[in-house]
Amino acid sequence: MNELQMISEMLDETPAEQTAAQGRRRLLSEIANPRPAAPARRRFPLPRWSPGLGLAGLAGVAAASVAVAVAVSGTTSPAPQSPGQTATGELSARTILVAAAEQAESTTETTGKYWHTATIDRHSFRVGKGDGAYTVVWRQRSEGWTPSTPGGKQYGRQQDLGATPATPADTAAWRRAGSPATFSVSVPVGPGSKVRKPLKLKTQPGSPHLSGSPLVDRDKVFWLGRNVTVKDLRALPADPAKLKASLLKWYRGHGTESSGQAMTSDAWLFEVTRGLIVDMPVTPKVRGAAFRMLADLDTVKAIGPVRDGEGRTGTAVATTERTPNGVLEHRLIIDQRRGTALGTQIVVVRPAGANAALPAGATLVSTSVMAGGWTDTGPR
Numbered sequence: 001m002n003e004l005q006m007i008s009e010m011l012d013e014t015p016a017e018q019t020a021a022q023g024r025r026r027l028l029s030e031i032a033n034p035r036p037a038a039p040a041r042r043r044f045p046l047p048r049w050s051p052g053l054g055l056a057g058l059a060g061v062a063a064a065s066v067a068v069a070v071a072v073s074g075t076t077s078p079a080p081q082s083p084g085q086t087a088t089g090e091l092s093a094r095t096i097l098v099a100a101a102e103q104a105e106s107t108t109e110t111t112g113k114y115w116h117t118a119t120i121d122r123h124s125f126r127v128g129k130g131d132g133a134y135t136v137v138w139r140q141r142s143e144g145w146t147p148s149t150p151g152g153k154q155y156g157r158q159q160d161l162g163a164t165p166a167t168p169a170d171t172a173a174w175r176r177a178g179s180p181a182t183f184s185v186s187v188p189v190g191p192g193s194k195v196r197k198p199l200k201l202k203t204q205p206g207s208p209h210l211s212g213s214p215l216v217d218r219d220k221v222f223w224l225g226r227n228v229t230v231k232d233l234r235a236l237p238a239d240p241a242k243l244k245a246s247l248l249k250w251y252r253g254h255g256t257e258s259s260g261q262a263m264t265s266d267a268w269l270f271e272v273t274r275g276l277i278v279d280m281p282v283t284p285k286v287r288g289a290a291f292r293m294l295a296d297l298d299t300v301k302a303i304g305p306v307r308d309g310e311g312r313t314g315t316a317v318a319t320t321e322r323t324p325n326g327v328l329e330h331r332l333i334i335d336q337r338r339g340t341a342l343g344t345q346i347v348v349v350r351p352a353g354a355n356a357a358l359p360a361g362a363t364l365v366s367t368s369v370m371a372g373g374w375t376d377t378g379p380r
Contacts, residue, residue, distance in 0.1 A: 103339030225250030
């Protein structure tokens with residue numbers, strides 16, 4: 001089974017096109033919280049280029065979803081005292097989001113030939129057995145170049161940054177095990193699947209790999225409740241109420257991937273809008289409207305200051321999801337001073353099911369945004 005076949009089997013329905021970073025993030029979320037399979041539905045062709053969803057990344061995130069991930073010192077924030085309660089007791093979600101909106105709306109923008117993004121994903125999982133087990137963290141960097149006009153090609157560069165012990169205690173256990181340069185794990189190929197695939201991680205980084213492909217239908221580049229073009233994104237309304245209405249036209253009562261997964265409109269809006277803020281070349285006014293729209297959702301709560309996967313400090317807001325695999329927080333980490341996103345996390349608040357062995361506060365998956373903006377320089 002090749003990696004595209006693996007991805008196809010994992011998702012109930014795959015959009016005709018999406019950026020590698022956005023597709024990876026949606027897949028991470030789906031695997032981190034396994035759900036019952038939905039009835040078969042018509043599948044759309046997968047993009048031929050999906051560097052962010054390579055076999056290593058795919059298996060790595062699966063490993064983080066089967067009760068093997070642990071909280072990594074310095075890369076996760078403390079678990080909130082209770083779902084929805086702020087870590088500081090001071091800032092409300094509205095205060096955080098409106099401040100971000102004001103900064104976003106004051107930003108000037110110059111467009112270019114490509115919308116360029118760079119992200120780093122982190123996945124933590126256990127290796128070894130018994131008292132000799134320890135945690136390693138696997139990191140992967142992905143870059144994408146999306147053309148601003150139809151008919152072009154999109155490009156992506158992916159690099160395995162290697163797997164290393166997570167904490168000093170894990171480093172000591174790794175050394176006692178002989179300081180192995182590779183780690184072998186077996187991971188499920190999809191949510192709830194009994195079929196497992198072997199995966200070997202290395203401590204040494206791999207070489208970067210660049211690939212490209214034509215846009216589907218010559219212009220489809222992103223997913224926003226439906227497949228959209230750069231032109232569609234640039235035309236989104238900059239009024240929060242109108243933006244909300246525009247997005248909800250595509251809400252059908254279920255999640256972004258599976259028709260068998262019921263999802264409230266607020267949860268759906270948060271998931272879709274997170275992608276808009278993190279990944280997409282919308283105007284500064286629309287990004288501000290997106291922050292303001294989230295500020296009006298009662299289900300969005302403040303978490304307070306947290307560190308992203310790369311150790312940068314931001315302020316997080318989140319929605320809480322109660323699942324058979326525990327209470328999960330879907331976080332958006334914001335740089336309030338710039339009005340941009342630092343990244344996203346899925347954090348276990350109350351472990352259960354597949355995540356029962358995890359401590360409260362464990363980060364299942366995280367993505368750190370390292371770059372996002374227009375450029376006239378293509379990949380080299």
